[in-house]
Amino acid sequence: MVLHTEKRPVKVANCSGYHGDPAFEMYRQATLGDVDFITGDYLAEVNLANNAQAWRNGEHPGYEPTAWDGLQQTIDVIAQKRIRVVINGGALDPKALALKVETLVSEKKLNLRVAYLSGDDLYPTLGPNMPTTKDELRHLDSANTSTAPADLTYAFLNNGGNPVPMISAHAYLGARGIVEGLRRGADIVICGRVADASPVIAAAWFWHGWCETDYDELAGSLIAGHLIECSAYVTGGNFADFDNYDLDSLVEPGFPIAEIARDGTCVISKHPGTDGFINVDTVRCQFLYELQEIRTSTAMSALISPTYMLRRLGTIGMCSVDEAAAFLKSVLISGIRGSPPPPTTKCAIFYQGGYEAQLLLNATGYGTPKKWDLLEKQLRHFIPADIMNDLETLEFQRVGVTAENPRSQLDSTTYLRVLSTSRKQSAVISVAKAMGNISLKHFSGFHASLDMRTAIPRPFLAYYPAIVSQSGINETINFIDGPNKISSFGTGHPARYEELGTRDTYDPKDPQTYTCDTKQIRLGDIALGRSGDKGGNLNVGFFPKSPCHWPWLQDYMTKDRMRQLIGTDWDDSFFIERVEFPHIHAVHFVVYGILGRGVSSSTRLDGFGKGFLDYVRDKFVEVPVDIFQN
Template identity: 80%
Template sequence: MSRPSEARPVRVANCSGYHGDPAFEMYRQATLGDVDFITGDYLAEVNLANNAQAWRNGKHPGYEPTAWDGLRQTIDVIAQKGIRVVINGGALDPKALAIKVEALVSEKNLKLRVAYLSGDDLYPALGPNMPTTKEKLRHLDSVNTSTVPAELTYAFLDNGGVPVPMVSAHAYLGARGIVDGLRQGADIIICGRVADASPVIAAAWFWHDWSDTNYDELAGSLIAGHLIECSAYVTGGNFAGFDKYELDNLVAPGFPIAEIATNGSCVIAKHPGTDGFINVDTIRCQFLYELQGNTYLNSDVSAHIADVRVEKVGEDRVSVSGIRGSPPPSTTKCAVFYQGGYEAQLLLNATGYGTAKKWDLLERQLRHFIPVETMNDLETLEFQRVGVPAQNPCSQLESTTYLRVFITSRNEKTVAVVAKAMGNISLKHFSGFHASLDMRTAIPRPFLAYYPAMIKQSDINETINFIDGFDKIPSFGTGHPPRYEELGIRDNYDPKNPQMYTCNTRQMRLGDIALGRSGDKGGNLNVGFFPTNPAHWPWLQGYLTRERMRQLLGKDWHDSFFIERVEFPHIHAVHFVVYGVLGRGVSSSSRLDGFGKGFLDYVRDKFVEVPVDIL
C-alpha cells in the first residue's frame, strides 16, 4: 500500500499491549476493517531479562511466541490488503523472528519484504557484570536532585567486592530506524526494545513524510502511540469507571485504532461491532497512565502535553490534540537487569477476633527464632498485613485476612532459614492460625533486580537490516537525531489560586467524584485524577495538593519519598509522581502491588469532605 496523495490520516491498529495478549488480535485488527498499519507492543520491562540467559545459552528462541503466531495467522491478509506491520515482538532476537517470517513469506510466495531493527541490545557493551561505581552507569532519576534513591537502588555495589552478573541491558530506541526501513520498502519490520509508542510514531512519520524536525507532528503521534500501546486499556480495560457500564460489554473489549492526521493530532477509535467502548473518560484514563510529569520523552522528540485536549467526535471516536514538540534529550533510557539474589514469601492466614494482635505475636515469634547472623544477611524482611476482617462477618472467608512475609537476600540459604524458622513456631502459633495449601511459596527462588539507566543516544548503533533471501542481509545505519535539547527541572507545583469553599461538607468516597489511573515508572509510582463532572474540577484541583497526596498515602508514606505534581487544565486532571515508593521497581519491588496499578482505587476508596455546594 503506497501513501495516498491526499495525505488522509493514517489508520494504525494496535494488536498487542504485552506478550500475553492473544495472537488472534492481529488477525482481527487486519480483517474487521481497513487499516494501513498494524503495530504491536509485546514487551514489559522484565520480558527481555526473564529469557536473556536461556537465549544466550541456546535454550530460548529469543522472540515472543505470540508475535510469531499473530504473523503466521495473518500473513495472507497482510499481503492481500497491503498492510504494513511494525512490532517489537522480536524481543531478544529480532533477526531470528525476521528470518522465520521471511521463510513463511517465501513458502507462500508472497510479495512482502521483511526487515529487522538492531542496536538496542547493549549487554555486549555494558556487561557481563554490573558497574562498580554509580558514575559508570547513571541511574535514570539521578538528574533529579530532589529525589533520594530507594534503599536498594545501588545494592549491586555492596557485594563484598564480588562482581554482580548483569543479565540484560536494552536501550529504548525511537522511530527513526523503523522509518528508514519503511522508506526502503519494508512491509514487515521486527523490532526488539523500541519504546512502546515508537512503531506508531514511525507509521505516521513515514505516511505523512515528515522530517525529523517536525517536532509538533512527531509529538502528537507519540501521544497517539501512548494511547493505543496498551491494547484494551483505552477501550474499557483497566477502566476506573467500569462499574457504570454493562459487564458483558467489558469481557473482551476490541483493540484500538489511532487515526493520525498530517498535523499530528489523532482520533482514537476501534472497529465497529467490537465490544468495549471509547469515550472521553477512557482516553483521559489512558493518557494519565505511566506519565512522568508534563513532558513525555522519546528518542526522537519531547512531547509537551500540558495543553492536551480531548473531545468526543462520534460513537467510539475521540479526538486528541494540543500536543507540542521539541528536540529530544541527548540521552535515552536503558533497562538493566542483574541477578538480585533470592526471594521467598510466606502467606499466612488469620481469622476473626483479635487479628491485629495475632499478627503482632507472629512477627515477634518469627523474629525471635531467626538467628542473628541470618538477620544480618537479609536485604528485606517485611511483614505485610493484607486486608481487614469484615465486621459481623457472614462467612469465615469474610473474617479471614493474611500476612505476607516477604524475604530477600543475596544468599539462598539465608532466605531458606527464615522459612524454616516457621517450623520453630509449630504449635506455639496464635488461636485460629492456618495457611493456604502448603508452604511451597516459601521456597527460595532467584529474582532479577531492575536498574533503569541513562545512556547517550550517540553511543547507540541503530541499524535496519533486510532479509533478502537467507544468505544476504543488507544493513543500513540509521544515524541519530539532528538536534538535542536537554531537559530543565521538571515542573512541580500546587494549585496557584485554589478556589475556597466555606459551606458545609459531605463525607463521600473520592471515587464517587473522580476517575483516573495509576501505574509504575520503575521505582516510581504515578497516578492521575479527573472529575466525571466538570463542575467538580475547581474543588478537585484545589483539594489534591502535594501535601494531600502525602496524607492519602497514609502508612505507605516514607520521608525519603518525593512528590511531583502537575495539572492538565483542559482535561481537568491532576497528576502525581511519587518517587521511590516502589523500591527498585518491576521484578524487584517488595510491594504486593509492585506495578502500582491498584493504587488509584485505594485512594478512590477513601472518604473525603466534599463541599455540598458543588454536589
C-alpha cells in the same frame, strides 16, 4: 527509496499491549476493517530479562511466540491488503523472528519485504557484570536532586567486592530506524526494545513524510501511540468507571485504532461491531497511565521519548466525535506541542538479585492485629542475628482487614505476607526454618495455605533503570534479501538534542476557599483516573466525573493531600511531583521511590502500582455541598 506523502490520515491498528494478548487480535485488526498499519507492543520491562539467560544458552528462541503466531495467522491478509506491520515482538532476537517471517513469505510466494531493527541490546557493551561504582552507569532519576534512591537501588554494589552478573541491558530506541526501514521499502519491520509508542510514531512519520524537525506533528503521534499501545486499556479495559457500564460489553473489548492526521492530531476509534467502548473518559484514563517523567521549562508537562520530547502537554485537548446511542465511537486528540529529543534514553538493566521467598500465613477474626504482632516478634526472635545481617529484605505485610460481624469465615480472614530476600540462599531458608521453630507456639487459630511452595527460595531478577547516551547507540535497519543475504543500513542520530529541563511540580496557585457545609463521600464517587509504574516510581492521575467538579478537585488534590491519602504507606524518603492538565481537567502525580527497586524486585504486593488509584478512590473525603448545586 520509498517516500509516502498521503494527505489523508494514516490508520494505525494496535494488535497487542503485552505478550499475553492473544495472537488472533492481529488477524482481527487486519480483517474487520481497512487499516494502513498494524503495530504491536509485546514487551514489558521484565519480558526480556526473563528469557535472556535461556536465550544466550540456546534454550529460548528470543522472540515472543504470540508475535510469530499472529503473523502466521495474518500474513496472507497483510499481503492482500498491503498492510504494513511494525511490532516489537522480536524481543531479544529480532533477527530470528525476521528470518522465520521471511521463510514464511518465501514459501507462500508473497510480495513482502521483511526487515529487522537492531541496536537496542547493550549487554555486549555494558555486561557481563554490573558496575562496581554508582558513577559508571547513571540511574534514571540521578539528575533529580529532590529524590533519594530507594535503599536497594544500588544493591549490586553490596556483594563483598565480587562481581554481580548482569542478565540483560536494553536501550529504548525511538522511531527513526523504523522510518528508515519503511522508506527503504520494508512491509514488515521486526523490532526489539523500542519505546512503546515508537511503531505508531514511525507509521505516521513515514506516511505523512514529516521531517525529523516537525516536532509538533511527531509529538502528536507520540500521544497517539501512547493511547493505543496498551490494547484494550483505551477501549474499556482497566477502566475506573467500568461499574457504570454493562459488564457484558467488557468481556472482550475490541482493540484500538489511531487515525493520525498530517498536523499530528488524531482520532482514537475501533472497528465497528467489536465490544468495549471509547469515550473521553477511557481516553483520559489511558493518557494519564504511566507517564514516565514530568520536566518542563514552562508550567506544562512533558512526556519523554527517545525520538523527541513533548512539551506543553497542558494544552492537550480531547472531544468526542461520531456519537452513537450511549457510546462515543471515537475521540479527537489535539493541542500537542513538541521539541527536540533529549540526549539520553532509558536503558532497562536486570541482574541476578539473589534469592527471595514468601510465607503466606492466615489469621481469623478476633484479636487479629495482636496475632500478627506476636508472630512478627516470634519470627524475629528465632532468626539468628548473623542471618538477619544477611537479609536484604524482611518485610511483614498485613493484607486485608476482618469484616465487622462477618457472614463467613473467609470474611473474617486476613493474611500476612512475610517477604525475604538475600544474596545468600541460606539466609532466606532461615526464615522458613524460624517459622518451623514457632511450631505449636503460634497464636490462637493460626493456619496457612496447604501450598507452601512460595516458602522455597528461588532466584530473582533485580531491576536497575539507567540512562545512556543516544549518540552512542548504533541503531541499524537490516533487510533480509535472500538466503544468507542481509543488507544493513545505519540510521544515524538526530541532528539536534535538547537537554531535559528541571522537573516541574506545583500546587494550585489560587485555591478557592469554600465556607459552606461539607459532606463525606468516597473520592471515587466524584473522580476517575488511572495509576501505574515506571520502575520504582508510581504514577497516578485524577479527573472529575463531572466538569463542574474540576475547580474543587484541582484545589483539593495537592501534594500534601496526596501524602495524606497514601496513608501509612508514606515514607519520608519518597518525593511527590504534581502537575495539571487543565484542558482535560486532570491532575497528575508521580510518587518517587514508593515501589522500591521496581518491576521484578518490588516488594509491594501491588508492585506495578495498578491498584493504587482505586485504593485512593475508596477513601472518604470532605466535599463542599455547594459544588453539587451546579
